[in-house]
Amino acid sequence: MRRLYHYWLCPESRAVRIALCEKKIDFDLEFEKHWECREDFLSLNPSGRLPVFIDGDSIVSEIYAIFEYLEESYPDVPLLQGSVQERAEIRRLISWFTKKFSDDVEGTLLKEKTIKRFTGKGAPCSTAIRAGKINLSAHLDYIGYLVERRRWLGGDHFSYADIIAAAHLSALDYLGDVPWERHSEAKEWYARIKSRPSFRTLLQDNIPGMRPSRQYMNLDF
């Protein structure tokens, strides 16, 4: 029995969904309102954070631990390949998105627009949303800079770096907040990921009361 505790617009939950599909691992999805700090959920992951992956008797939580666990347990489709240096670069980029992108963009733009709404913590703050949009453009430029020099974000191979970056952007894209037209290199890279079979289930997401933006499902956006 494999189960992923997730929340629809949680970027890290989305990243694990993509990784599991890439590795062709079957699993069930379990929607968790993590902000409610349900006791049974805290017994799985005391930090109260998503995602949490249940794999038989194994309980694996936190994105970094899940990525590495999947790589060690299911190596047939590698998502962290290359030399020690190349692996370090992929891991640097995972940290970039889970830490820097998350602080700069998700902590402002995404949280203001979603978590605040779900938890009834008041209206979104327009200053925070504006700051998030400015930061997002800088991150899209950085993605463009990388993919002008490399085939994929982390190097020659499709990897967790692409997965975590695309997962973050897909959550924002659901809300229609990614200015693709001003970032052609990042757009071309995202289009390549969007057309992968592993991305398909994400594109079918339709959150009750929150319809996806027009370009979200569109492969030719």
Add this chain to the structure above:
Amino acid sequence: MRRLYHYWLCPESRAVRIALCEKKIDFDLEFEKHWECREDFLSLNPSGRLPVFIDGDSIVSEIYAIFEYLEESYPDVPLLQGSVQERAEIRRLISWFTKKFSDDVEGTLLKEKTIKRFTGKGAPCSTAIRAGKINLSAHLDYIGYLVERRRWLGGDHFSYADIIAAAHLSALDYLGDVPWERHSEAKEWYARIKSRPSFRTLLQDNIPGMRPSRQYMNLDF
């Protein structure tokens, strides 16, 4: 040539110093005022975050990437050993301290007392410091809970989980902010780590203009 870009009270820089000493790897320390965003430093790590480890031609940044790099490049002294599940648990705890502890405690207590002072960004906020102290007690309880059930934080073996936790606490202990007397299990665990040879150089730290607390160097605190 091996070099670690660090800042004295940066917990993650401290963690890499301990890990390098555990693995008996020689290196030079390079003090970096990361908040000044020096251009040459940003060319090493565009996120502007510490620590950054230079190992010959390899540039490795972000704590997660550095830990895994050291494990792959210098496996003689393992700091991430055990089954796939045990490794996942160590990695979960690394995330606990780099993310949750950092947000709950370092983001309030440590930053208010140090970075604000160094960068001249005004007086420390007493409300934030008070919140940090309350959160710190909860984290010390959690450490106590774990070491009552296991030999080391992550399981049977001394690991990166102990290193990152002790590194965070050592920075706070430098300031005299850890209420050891109310957390005997956590104190006993920290005393064991404090007496390891790898911890010695940290205990000799003496930051200009900021003397360590009385118990900082004391092995019998």
